[in-house]
Amino acid sequence: MDILQEQLKAKKAGLAYAILTVVDAEGTSPCKIGKKILLLEDGSAMGTIGGGQFEREALADAKQAIKDRQSFFKRYEHIPTYEAAGLGCTFNVSLFVEVVSPRLQLVVCNAGHVGYAVLNLARMLHFETILFDTRQPEQIKEQISVADQFIPCDDFEKAILETDIADGAYYVCCASTHTQDKSALKGSLQKNFAYVGMLGSFQKTKEMYKQLEAEGIAADLLEQVHTPVGLDICDMSPEEVGFSILAEILMIKNGGTGIPRKELKRKVQTKTNE
Secondary structure: OOHHHHHHHHHHHOOOEEEEEEEEEEEOOOOOOOOEEEEEOOOOEEEOOOOHHHHHHHHHHHHHHHHHOOOEEEEEEEEEOOOOOOOOOEEEEEEEEEEEOOOOEEEEEOOOHHHHHHHHHHHHOOOEEEEEEOOOHHHOHHHHHOOOEEEEOOOHHHHHHHOOOOOOEEEEEOOOOHHHHHHHHHHHHOOOEEEEEEOOOHHHHHHHHHHHHHOOOOHHHHOOOEOOOOOOOOOOOHHHHHHHHHHHHHHHHOOOOOOOHHHHHHHHHHHHHO
16 A cells, blocks of 8 residues: 555545654564554554554554644653563564644635735635635735635635535635625535634624525524624724634634633632632
């Protein structure tokens, strides 16, 4: 099995993975220098570094490393070979585990003032951005230049559903009309998303949700939409709204609370003292 080909497939599918490589081995060991395993985030593995209990332990460590998005080097010492009494021995192995995490995809529906601000900020945060817009490319050359991928469209829902977007992507609906936002939202909610946010007032949202439910979008999906979008930290200028949207996305991505770190520290101290 070609591990390199499997890596390319994982990258195309937007999957995180780890490459486990034996860099040193001592003793009577089935682990030869240069042996590799490719471990995908779903737990499937290709290749071998020697098998047995050592391999199982290494894979468990690598699975956690994928979750933590952190490569590591580790020396596994005095590993028993689990032979019968008198026949066994131990060996030492040094292993390098390289974790590769794909860039997270951020889908922006319409690069108006807020959408453009979101694209600029997302670029600094290393998101892979996809811009959908109904305008002609010559009208939005500057906005297109900061997106990794531009997809012109007449209908947001149709374009989103027809585009190959990685599972777990983040969607921001900030179109110029309520009708377009409804189309963008409907398309986004039919994808496997990590986050969907939409500009708009409570009144706009209420009426739009009523229409979307009548069109077959489940109420539990609508409840997951972040609208009005963003954290309560901005003065409503496009740049600050864009910043607040990315702050909310980072909070969701990293499992944060959104409260000041000072308050978080205080809560931890209080709990420790109880």
